[in-house]
Amino acid sequence: MFDYTFHWRQAFKALPDMLAGAWITFETAALSMIFGVLIALALTVMRELKHPVARGFANTWVSIARNTPSLFQIxxxxxxxxxxxxxxxxxVALLAGITFNNAGYLAENFRGGLKAVPGTQVRAARSLGMSAFQAYRMIVVPQLLRIVFYPLTNQMxxxxxxxxxxxxxxxxxDLTGVTQDYNVKTFRTFEFFAIAAVLYYLIAKAIVAVARLLAWRLFRY
Structure with missing residues (x-):
């Protein structure tokens, strides 16, 4: 017989603290993406080099990140x-773990996006007098960003x-930490984690909505 009594008032009183935790959650994720993108770009370049040590390091990073649980990494x-x-x-452990994971997945996305840009475009740019850096900055990178934009959104x-x-x-x-603290104090597990789930859902949907708006503004042509 279902005899659970819901107590939402107590959970809603904790909403300001949970919203503050949600902001910490978003900040942590955003930082992990910034560092992850920078490291992923470096790993992508290293995987394209002929130097065996650089290629081996980058491939090992990507392999470990993509084939072991994030929980183990943290x-x-x-x-x-x-x-x-x-x-x-x-x-710091959480940020480093998520960054390590993000960098591995994003490096694979960047590598796929780089392969999707025809090499003939780089050769054509070089034949017009562009340096290799200019060719990649003006020709390859804009197309690469268009290709990997939605995978970047998913990773965020x-x-x-x-x-x-x-x-x-x-x-x-963070959001889960604050929720767990209130859960331990009140034992209102369903109410607090239901609200936390809604907040996670809203954060995710907001990220997707902003990404679609940015894509419409950046890639209309």
């Missing part, structure tokens, strides 16, 4: 390094959702 950064005397905060949504793993290493000021 655990190793927090508990693994801690066991060796290198202590990092919960937030994924990064937001992955921040919930911070609770396993003691992070208590």
């Amino acid at each position: 655990y190793i950064l927090y508990f693994g390094l801690g066991s060796m005397g290198w202590h990092v905060s919960s937030w 949504v994924w990064a937001v959702l992955m921040t919930s793993l911070g609770v396993i290493v003691g992070l208590n000021n």
Whole structure:
């Protein structure tokens, strides 16, 4: 017999704290994407080089990031390094873990996007007197961004959702951490996590909406 009594008032009183946690969640995800994109671009370049060490390093990074659970990566950064005397905060471990994961997936996206741009365009640009840097900056990169834009959006949504793993290493000021703290104090699990799920959903939908608007403005022609 279902005899659970809902107490939404108590959960809604905690909404300001949960919204503050949601902002921390978004900031963490955004930073992980910024660092992830920069590292992914470097990994993409390294994978195109003929130097075996650089290519091997980049391929190993991508392989580990894409074939091991994000939970393990965060655990190793927090508990693994801690066991060796290198202590990092919960937030740093979470940010580093998500960045490591993002960089691996984005590097593969960038590599695919780079392969989709015909090499003849670079040769044509060089024949017109452009340097290699100019050819990539003016010809290749704009087309690459168009190709990988929506995968970038998906990865940003994924990064937001992955921040919930911070609770396993003691992070208590993001959305999941704040929700768990209130859950422990009140035992109103359904109410608090239902609200948290709605907030995660709204963040994800807002990211997709903004991405569509940006795509319409940037790629209309």
